[in-house]
Amino acid sequence: MRTLALSLIVLAVTAAFQIVIVVLSGSVALLADSVHNVGDALTAVPLAIAFVLLRRPPTARLTYGWGRAEDFAGLAVIAIILFSAVYAAYESIDRLINPSAPSHLTATAIAGLVGFIGNEWVAIYRIRSGRRIGSAALVADGYHARVDGFTSLAVVLGVAGVALGFELADPIVGLAISLAIFRIVWQSVRSIGLRAMDGVEDGTIDSIRSLAGVDGCARSSGCGPAG
Numbered sequence: 001m002r003t004l005a006l007s008l009i010v011l012a013v014t015a016a017f018q019i020v021i022v023v024l025s026g027s028v029a030l031l032a033d034s035v036h037n038v039g040d041a042l043t044a045v046p047l048a049i050a051f052v053l054l055r056r057p058p059t060a061r062l063t064y065g066w067g068r069a070e071d072f073a074g075l076a077v078i079a080i081i082l083f084s085a086v087y088a089a090y091e092s093i094d095r096l097i098n099p100s101a102p103s104h105l106t107a108t109a110i111a112g113l114v115g116f117i118g119n120e121w122v123a124i125y126r127i128r129s130g131r132r133i134g135s136a137a138l139v140a141d142g143y144h145a146r147v148d149g150f151t152s153l154a155v156v157l158g159v160a161g162v163a164l165g166f167e168l169a170d171p172i173v174g175l176a177i178s179l180a181i182f183r184i185v186w187q188s189v190r191s192i193g194l195r196a197m198d199g200v201e202d203g204t205i206d207s208i209r210s211l212a213g214v215d216g217c218a219r220s221s222g223c224g225p226a227g
Contacts, residue, residue, distance in 0.1 A: 001051060003129040003138065004044040007122045007145075011041035014118030021111040027102035028095045029158040029173040032088030033115050036148060036181055039084035040119075043141060046076035051135075070135070077141070078188050085181035092174035101167040102159075109159040115152030119145045140191055144184055151177045 015037035022031045050073035053066040102108060123146035130138030154173050161169025 001048060003126060004048045007126060008041050008044040010118050010122055011037055014115055015041060017114055018111045021107050025102040025104040025108045027108045027170055028091045029155045029170045030108050030111055031091055032174040032177040033152050033155050035088050036084045037115060039080045040148060042080050043077040046073040078185055082185050085178050085185060089178035092171045092178055095171035099167050101162055102170050105159045105163055109156045112152050112155030116149045119149035119152060147184060151180050
């Protein structure tokens, strides 16, 4: 819960600063990054609810406890991220159709760097905390934040393009960020879907068989005592 609270604060402050620069500059690349950071900050809410439910003991009807709450939280996270991707893509396409160069380029570049720093801090913190408590969702969210940090750096590339006289660099970068978010959504759907179906990662079963020394016996009925 402490990890989620601090992550929420850091990402909220990062997004708030970026939104101020978006209003001043009109950069859709920074808008895409800002909207996504807002979504990332909000993902702390369903995860926090899930962690609270996980503390509850099993009941007569939920004999295995509330472990699935984390999977439902993951679905809520996906919905939030998907919305941010769709909105950012819409704004970027609209700017491609109706070109308009952003202003305050230096401030926009600084906002992109702030987005990178904020996301990288959150990534490191969430990954470490998730591994410590054994939360797959928190670790995945940490890696997601790391990817977001690199998309924030793309804003700086967009600024460089506009500064060199290529106005469409800003919406093109905004659209690229949107596509990166869509890719994150797809990866998250696969990961959470596998977990919800009680699936295991590739190579897990083979690793268990190898460590147990029953790899050959699992495929034939003629194994001796030595396996």
